[in-house]
Amino acid sequence: MTALAEPMPDDATCWAAFLARDRTMDGRFVGCVATTGIYCKPSCAARHPRRENMRFLPDPAAARAAGFRACLRCRPDEVGRDRIAVAAARALIEAAEDAPRLEAIAAHVGYAPHHFHRLFKRETGLTPAAYARALRADRLKAALGSPGSVTSAIYAAGYNAPSRAYADADRHLGMTPSAWKDGGRGALIRWRTIDSSLGLLLVAATARGLCRISFGEGEAELRACFPNADLQPADAALDRLAQAVATLVDHPGETPDLPMDVCGTAFQQAVWAALRAIPSGETRSYSEVAAAIGRPQAVRAAGSACGDNVLAILIPCHRVLRSDGTLGGYAWGLERKRALLDREKDG
Template sequence: MNAAARMKDHIDATLRDPRWSQLRNRDRSADGSFWYSVRSTGVYCKPSCAARPARPENVAFHASREEAERAGFRPCARCHPERVRETLRYGIGSSPLGLLLVAASERGVCAILFGEHAKALEADLRQRFPQADLSRDDGALAGTLVQTAALIEHPHAPFDATLDLRGTPFQRKVWEALRAIPAGATASYKEIALRIGMPDASRAVALACGANALAMAVPCHRVIRGDGALSGYRWGVERKRSLLAREARA
């Protein structure tokens, strides 16, 4: 493919991306959900930036400020995207597999974490969302906590909460493939790589599973090794074994 064809594909993909519309509309509600860089200026911005609109051929989208900076872009001096902060509300409750933390942004549930101690869960949340202000509100998250804990014993039950999936395009592609694995079934890392059209990406799939912040809602526990053995699990192999055993009986 020549350079002109590659550029046309890039422009077409940018215009189809729903984030392009948010950028063009300077949508403040999208601030913090993604950032965009402008190749012609070398800066990255938040969606609501009031700067002159960028041309689609110069735009790239990023899941985090760190990703934009790793790509070589500097913060815009007009919108100061490095200063964007948000407040995440979270609640902690009990479950058959230990304590459960659920956190939500304005866009939806962004974290479901297992743990043994509340302080450790809060530290994990803070590490995953270092730029956010955290506010504990068990009452506001009570319903979501109950619904989430119910997934352990009733894995076929629908999970109605809106999810705020945050990650690179590759990670989100893997996570959507995981969400398509039904309760009671499993898939290998290789099978997931094949399903997303990247047969040589088994290791990257495993890393994406490890980066998942939404236990059970994005069921990375359903991914096993190619020989059928259980592999690692961010919240402990015993929890993984217990979740799979419950799903096999359901």
Template sequence: MNAESAAPLPNAAPTEACQLAERRWQAVTRRDPLADGEFVYAVSTTGVYCRPSCPSRAAKREHVTFFESSDLAVAAGYRPCKRCRPDAPSSRQKWTERVIAACRAIEQSASALTLDQLAQQAGMSAHHFQRRFKAVTGLSPKAFHKAVLARRVVASLQSAHTVTEAIYDAGFNSTGRFYENASALLGMSPDRYRKGGAGEHIRYAVESCTLGWVVIAATRQGICAIEFGDTAQTLASQVQARFPRAQFEPPDAEFTRWVARVIGYIEQPRGVLDLPLDLQGTVFQHRVWQALQAIPAGQTASYTEIAGRLGQPRAVRAVAHACASNPVAVAVPCHRAVRADGKLAGYRWGIARKAELLRRENED
């Protein structure tokens, strides 16, 4: 685990904690039902705690304390309000549970479930279900189903005798349909993905730069890894461990040019590093990586903004996680993703490198 995926939101610095409390107070004054389940607020003068949407008369700000959960408010000695029943599951928790049940149904079903079937099982209209599903998972039910199939194929490619067999095992009803989607889902064709990059031709170079060591690896389709590290040996063994069955080739002239471009960009990040990429990831990860590539050098965007640009404003954690899973430093500029308050948050290759990359981009 790295810092970004482990804890993008907690570990709040004092100013961030103040901003969070302020946002929560705003939600309480609006009686925002969407904030239910995110926190509760307790009132020191009454000893009672409430959901943000509680219809009772608003307390004074100086008497209000926020808690992450009902349990914490109880532990601090508060009683649940009898009007809003903050200790009972909220409607939001209830539909979140129904979406999770739908995810399980999709995962366990041998055939594709229709939107209507899923919505009916969840007791919601198709439109409402689609919206709730997207808010919880960050994906439409259809995209989620595709991702589930892709995971099954990845798992079965390791053991199946043929790729076709693996595809049928995974629930795709024709090989043609799978191949149409395969590159987007796997980041490489199923033949190439099979068995740790068997049949894959990989060139790589470990170079020293002013941010330490960097390994750059490429398939014949494009760059598949750019990673920083502190020793050349570790980086070389990481590449070999990631593609244990690949055939490693000596760098050719084209690859050497790519390496030079990457190193040049690290030292002086200007414009866009437009090299061919060959990335493995889910549909959602690819969408986040594309959104990162659209952030110009010298600018940043928060995880919240990126989630908004994807049309999935609640998928903030999933966005932070996709940023943290980026396999190609700089080429997919995940260092330009920051917290909502402008703080750097984590970086897969160390926060000092992130800060330095951003500093270089802002140099005249």
């Protein structure tokens, strides 16, 4: 079984995927080699055949019907099985009151624990434990938005003790539960604007890391995002971060280890991790991003997660194009998106 979000790509796209050994295209089609009689997934590490000997078919079943046999090196038949297993594991985690142990999850889907740990992270961008924590933090975030006390919200989200909720909130919400419920009141955010070669940049950070990077914004826009936070001018630490971000505008292909403090759902976090995994100078379509996190049918949701990115350049949503190769959208203007892509290619 192969989960497809849209029709199989054209032959030129398929061939390009094989040449790049593009793992994000695994499961969307297979390549059949006339001279050997085998079919492979796009990321197969075997030596590439000549183009005239390649034929592309939508899935392993079609390849077998045409008389080809599965490659023993890349095992293309397991792609669909892997994605079914990850989907089943997500469902198990989402339905559980307490996060199940890795061993229990792996046994449920029929894999060895160490192997499934790697597989789950490859498909979703998160480990099973991180996925469970993010889901519980999502529930906490939703509960904090409802009437009632912080304590009741904590238990409604499935926590057994407030201490665990506060630890998860620090990781996923960037502030304490009470601060989140009160619109960020008490959270200290330092900010400044800085000139860059693509226009004025707003750079803002909490004590934990960068919480907003945007073009053409200022204090009014920042206050709209964090209406009850304590906004303060930059200190020396933020000045250094701002300089590093401005440099990144000129060299977007670099991957500096800058601290981040952004909250998001488990799905958004997986998408943002997938964006950061796209190599500099390369692009992906929204459907490829969705497939990369094991949710090939969630193409629109992947696009929305790209649009929800609040850290311009650092989380490189500019590397995502429409399936026809056109630029698509970009919150900070298509001219900037085109410039960033050009700079990565030239770099």
